[in-house]
Amino acid sequence: MAEKRDYYEVLSVDRKASEVDIKKAYRQLARQYHPDVTKEDPKVAEERFKEISEAYEVLMDKEKRELFDKYGHAGVNSQFQGGGFNWNDFTHQGDIRDIFGDQGGYGNIFDMFFGGGRSRGPHQGQSLRYDLEITLEEAADGLKKELTLPLTVKCDVCAGTGSKSKKEEVCTHCGGKGQVQRVERRGHSQFVSIGACPKCHGSGKDIKDPCPECDEGWTRKRQKISIDIPKGVDTGMRLRVAGAGEPSPDGGPPGDLFVVIQVKRHRLFERDGADLLIEQEISFPEAALGAELEMPTLKAKAKLNVPAGTQPGTVFKLKGEGLPHVDGHGKGDQYIKVKMSVPKKLTSEQKDLLRRFGEIEPGKKSLFGRGKS
Ligand SMILES: [Zn+2]
Ligand SMILES: [Zn+2]
Known part of the structure; x- marks a missing residue:
């Protein structure tokens, strides 16, 4: 297992951070790792969410924070029921509710993270x-x-009963609960543990004539x-x-x-959020004299006016030609970055014209005098 990270580092806050700062940091990270919006792998996001919640739990508690400041993780672990942080130890469910709303469009985070921790009832x-x-x-x-x-x-x-005759009988070992309590004695102490019923493996059913088409229904x-x-x-x-x-x-x-x-990946466009980016080559005469170009957009074509004297690297914008914002508010733009194309082959007429151009361009005469062929 990777080494446990420092709580201050987990929340990216200063060691002197106030409660307000810590709350703010947690709020921001919680949004980032919410299972419904995160870009992370669900398992990773879940772990991250737990990690920031543990850090939050400790740093918001004066006593635990002092212990952590003095002794590090070793000082705090014993403060938790199982010798380490568990969702059962989290006391700020109210804050999570504040951040995400009770149900408010964001799936049910409570079921996802606290389902197993809050109760021993059936598992999702x-x-x-x-x-x-x-x-x-x-x-x-x-x-x-x-x-x-x-x-x-x-x-x-078998209509989901798992039984050929569709008869559902309750497991006699666990009485249909699927779980059994076990009492263990270790030294002078008794430990009660709850686990899946060994007879029905948690299903709570006793199937005497298994359905040949399925696995317990x-x-x-x-x-x-x-x-x-x-x-x-x-x-x-x-x-x-x-x-x-x-x-x-x-x-x-x-x-x-x-x-x-x-x-x-698209063959023409790069994407940056709701914006689209494309590079467009233009010739020196087009850049110098100005031109009207027909640009591809994602759906169709659009006209782009390149003004006279445009420099290579100039970026033009076609407003609203990007993608819709996923939140439903408006659209992104299409950006066009101009590249200068320099011809590799020239006809002799083109060469003559360019030489003449060079000769009449002020200050550049000496450069074009050489290399006549
Ligand atoms: Zn069946
Ligand atoms: Zn059973």
Whole structure:
């Protein structure tokens, strides 16, 4: 395991940071690593989120912060129930609610992070990730996509009971709860632990005549899932299809499916957020005399006026020719960077004209006198 990072470093705050500073830093990072908006891998984001929350928990608590300042992690770990930080130890759920709203469009972060920690009840099924590649044009327009994915669903044959005769019987070992308590004695102490029932492996069912088509009522089948990809999506954005993940092993809610967007490289345009960038070669006469160019845009074409005396490297803007902002507010722009093309081959007429041009250009005469051929 990697060495545990310093809490101040985790939140990028000064060792003398005030509570207000710490709160601000946490707020900003929490937004960055929220599972619905982050560009990180979900697992990484989850770990990061936990790491910043642990740092926040410690630095906002006067006593814990003092212990940490004096003894480092060793001084604080014993303050947590399990000898190390766990979501159970987090006392600032209210702040998370303030940041993300109770439900307010941001999925249910409480289920994601606190589901397992707050209660010993049923667990949510595993979430799945699917990487979807789309073109830049598709990203600009948004699209409805139908995916066919192998998902774990209830078996039709036995109606999800797992039993050939569709008879659902409760596991006698755990009484259908799927979990059993175990009492262990170590020295003078007794330890109570709760674990999956060894007989039914957590399902709570006792299946006497197993269905031949499935595994305890679950089977893998290709399923059609349709998703709306919003206009302006960018690489790394994740779309959540609630409930399309793996089923819960013990009667809890299913996991989610996260569709991770990958936008393909375009042959002409580079993308920078909602803006598009393109390089355009122009000739010396066009730059010197000015020209009207026809530029490709993502959808069509647009006219660009290059004024007389344009220098190489000049950047022009076509307003509103970029991609829509993913939040639905307006569009980006298209930027055109002008490059000067110098001809490699010239006809003798062109050479003569250029020599004459050089001769009449003030101050440059000596350069063009040489190398006549
Ligand atoms: Zn079945
Ligand atoms: Zn059981």
